[in-house]
Amino acid sequence: MTNMMKRKIKFSFWVFIALTVLLVIFSVQNSDPVRVRIIFWPIEISLAILLIGTFITGLITGALCAYKKLLPDSNDKTGSLKESIQKAKDKLTKKDEKNPRVYHLGGAQEEDSSKQKNE
Numbered sequence: 001m002t003n004m005m006k007r008k009i010k011f012s013f014w015v016f017i018a019l020t021v022l023l024v025i026f027s028v029q030n031s032d033p034v035r036v037r038i039i040f041w042p043i044e045i046s047l048a049i050l051l052i053g054t055f056i057t058g059l060i061t062g063a064l065c066a067y068k069k070l071l072p073d074s075n076d077k078t079g080s081l082k083e084s085i086q087k088a089k090d091k092l093t094k095k096d097e098k099n100p101r102v103y104h105l106g107g108a109q110e111e112d113s114s115k116q117k118n119e
Contacts, residue, residue, distance in 0.1 A: 019055075027051050 027048035034047045 016059075023051060023055050 030051075031046055031048040033044050034050065036043050036045055036050065
């Protein structure tokens with residue numbers, strides 16, 4: 001892990017701590033029950049619990065996005081694999097420059113048999 005990554009992680013940690021402290025202070029000061037409507041159902045819940053639940057939901061969402069960002073992109077692997085397969089196919093079907101009827105490892109029988117049928 002590079003020094004820059006360690007600094008970013010340390011900074012993120014302290015931002016998280018600061019937000020958590022502010023959330024706790026705000027929640028304690030605003031612990032009155034509030035009426036919330038979820039789809040069709042009205043619910044009375046403490047504002048503190050609602051805020052903490054919202055904070056935890058955002059925290060989990062952010063962590064999942066960060067985790068996905070740190071994982072290698074599977075499309076990159078698929079793309080390079082497709083390129084490797086295409087290169088291998090090109091090598092297998094490459095014609096011999098000295099004798100145009102001879103192919104390297106692939107396609108020779110198909111080409112020769114179709115030419116014999118035409119003759």
